Amino acid sequence: QSVLTQPPSVSAAPGQKVTISCSGSSSNIFVSWYQQLPGTAPKLLIYENNKRPSGIPDRFSGSKSGTSATLGITGLQTGDEADYYCGTWDTSLSAHWVFGGGTKLTVL
Amino acid sequence: EVQLVESGGDLVQPGGSLRLSCAASGFTFSSYEFNWVRQAPGKGLEWVSFITYSDKTLYYADSVKGRFTISRDNAKNSLSLQMNRLRAEDTAVYYCVRGGEWAFDLWGQGTLVTVSP
Numbered sequence: 001q002s003v004l005t006q007p008p009s010v011s012a013a014p015g016q017k018v019t020i021s022c023s024g025s026s027s028n029i030f031v032s033w034y035q036q037l038p039g040t041a042p043k044l045l046i047y048e049n050n051k052r053p054s055g056i057p058d059r060f061s062g063s064k065s066g067t068s069a070t071l072g073i074t075g076l077q078t079g080d081e082a083d084y085y086c087g088t089w090d091t092s093l094s095a096h097w098v099f100g101g102g103t104k105l106t107v108l
Numbered sequence: 109e110v111q112l113v114e115s116g117g118d119l120v121q122p123g124g125s126l127r128l129s130c131a132a133s134g135f136t137f138s139s140y141e142f143n144w145v146r147q148a149p150g151k152g153l154e155w156v157s158f159i160t161y162s163d164k165t166l167y168y169a170d171s172v173k174g175r176f177t178i179s180r181d182n183a184k185n186s187l188s189l190q191m192n193r194l195r196a197e198d199t200a201v202y203y204c205v206r207g208g209e210w211a212f213d214l215w216g217q218g219t220l221v222t223v224s225p
Contacts, residue, residue, distance in 0.1 A: 032212070048211070097158065099154065099155065
């Protein structure tokens, strides 16, 4: 069964850049990223590794190499403080969706 | 407005049953696949179940297989999750989510299910 591993937390100062990694145990083709602000439902940030839905600012970017994906956020704002999750559809054993454990971003 | 609105969350005893509903509006419901995703208090996201456009293909997480049943009514623009033999570990906010293999692009606000004596 696929497992996606994320760092539990990252932090950076306002205006800086931060990256969040997502390491997988299977070669999933597409990874997506979700932002969950405190007390709210998750929101899609990045899909198909590096595409942004309409309305998502270009401060957010995604990349993927092999079994690892990365979310990048530039020009950090206090409003970016949230939990971030990566996710992918996995068919290694039985078809199912898997999320990473989530990363808490703190903007110092 | 494009939205998903869940309902049906409640306090239920272990071993009990509950049915969650999700009302979709603002888009062509029958053109999309859907999921249920849950989040236990203070924990991360856990995918629960998936249904294709015409409910011919259903998938479940191992943790709910045999106890939960996902279904949809394209005529009523609604998604449901029948939950039987509930356990304490099923306590979570349950989200109705639009999407499939590529990503989950629309989330409801969630409905809280609490399983406790």
